[in-house]
């Protein structure tokens with residue numbers, strides 16, 4: 001066995017298990033300017049009405065960035081998460097932007113101030129009236145970011161508790177936390193479907209060719225993480241986060257003993273940092289520790305594939321369930337030295353559970369729902385990223401007499417699959433993706449989130465064979481695929497009764 005994948009360091013634990021601590025609607029101020037130095041009109045108005053005898057104004061410029069393996073706020077001197085100081089009656093005037101380009105904000109819950117979100121080149125200004133003495137916290141409210149380091153302290157000299165300065169009415173504008181400059185998302189309203197949405201579903205036929213006999217070698221891969229509007233269902237779109245614009249990401253195929261050089265690039269227009277953790281990797285959190293890549297950047301890792309089998313890979317950036325649920329998973333097959341037995345057809349299928357702001361079937365653009373994800377209540381399930389991907393969009397076909405293999409994995413993030421093909425029996429199951437754990441004559445096989453299986457079966461009879469998660473309520477929410485088998489029907493294997501339906505005993 002390998003060492004535990006994730007050393008229980010504070011950062012690692014935070015990185016992985018950061019849930020989604022969404023604050024309710026903390027009343028908040030001030031407003032944004034897209035350009036550095038330009039105060040938004042509301043802020044100007046607020047200033048104009050502020051009491052004349054107010055205290056000192058502390059002008060502070062902050063940028064986000066990485067320091068010591070953590071995501072932090074940096075001041076102009078490069079101090080990470082600086083302590084912000086002032087006296088009761090003073091004001092902090094903070095100009096803040098994203099140093100690495102990912103999306104962030106800065107919130108002061110005890111002081112009832114939250115900035116708008118910023119990313120890319122946008123610059124946001126936020127005014128924080130120091131209304132009471134004491135030590136307070138500031139942090140980034142994007143799920144997971146506080147846990148990976150974006151947190152600091154405000155120290156205010158003066159009487160604690162009561163507000164020593166009255167903020168004049170109209171000076172404070174209420175902005176829902178998490179609302180970007182484009183406007184707050186009403187929890188009940190639904191935006192129109194994204195006009196630029198594309199298909200993100202991976203073709204199940206996109207399986208690399210068997211490797212055959214060869215000595216171990218160096219294999220190079222380059223994967224780009226891309227955030228894009230994709231079709232989730234008919235009339236429904238979703239902001240996917242992907243490896244290579246498809247869900248699942250590309251299937252990788254190597255041989256036991258190979259060394260893999262993997263470069264992960266994050267597209268320049270991404271809003272989040274991304275990474276990759278491959279379950280076939282020994283050490284470095286499966287790669288997650290050293291592939292945290294900011295928008296527009298690349299990182300490379302090298303690893304030797306010591307164990308054969310079928311392994312899941314996924315993004316390991318907080319909040320990990322969000323990144324996975326948004327589509328960031330795929331598989332790597334590590335062939336044993338002798339390879340796998342030859343079959344006629346190979347398919348690549350992965351199941352995911354999705355958490356959207358509205359019920360399954362709601363038309364429009366669906367937002368990711370952190371609450372539903374935390375409660376593990378998916379609104380839909382998919383095979384290869386979107387509802388209908390393997391029943392309407394892509395075709396899986398075979399001929400009577402052929403042998404079929406399905407590389408099946410669960411990206412999850414949360415739900416176990418009871419993988420089954422209706423009207424077929426798996427002749428051979430490589431249980432849990434292990435090439436040595438062979439079971440024969442299996443009806444349904446369990447596949448864990450972050451787990452995989454390989455199933456082989458000969459198709460002996462024509463028809464439409466449905467791939468399902470046999471937790472069958474999920475089929476109605478999208479967990480289905482279809483294998484179409486053509487060829488002669490052997491009546492001795494199966495025969496439909498003709499004419500009126502009757503039952504003989």
Ligand SMILES: [Cu+2]
Nearest residue numbers: 274275315323
């Ligand atoms: Cu990611």
